[in-house]
Amino acid sequence: MIIIxxxxxxxLLRPAPEPKVEHWxxxxxxxxxxxxxISEAELRYGLAIMGNGKRRAAxxxxxxRILREDLAGRILPFDSDAAQSYATIAAARRSA
Structure with a gap:
């Protein structure tokens, strides 16, 4: 599993995406x-605060399309269990 x-x-949404990212x-x-x-929320927030126009609509x-088709069934929820796991992993990484 890779979580992007x-x-x-x-x-990937930039007019000229970095080729290394596309290749990877x-x-x-x-x-x-x-x-x-959480990433879905960040993407949707970014779109919501953009001015109306062709670029925003596109x-x-x-x-x-990415969320509905490319990542269908692969958007992970962030719930209380995930919050606990995050805290444990982040604390362990900090002390490593």
Whole structure:
């Protein structure tokens, strides 16, 4: 399982995405790529605060397609159990 961050999706949505990001993602098994609901919220927030226009409309369509088709069934919820796991992992990494 690979959990991609918001910035990976954002990079792919740029007019000229970084080729290294595109290459890295295309080399992954798509069924092993996941996103968190927090990243979904960040993407949707970014779109919501953009001014209305063609670029925003195109990005809304692109994000909706990515979430609905490319990542269908692979958006992970962030619940209380996830919060506890995060705290445990983050604390262990900090002391490592």
């Amino acid at each position: 961050d918001t910035n990976v999706i954002s990079e 993602l295309s080399a992954q098994d798509g069924l092993n790529v996941y996103l968190t609901s 990005l809304v369509d692109a994000v909706d």
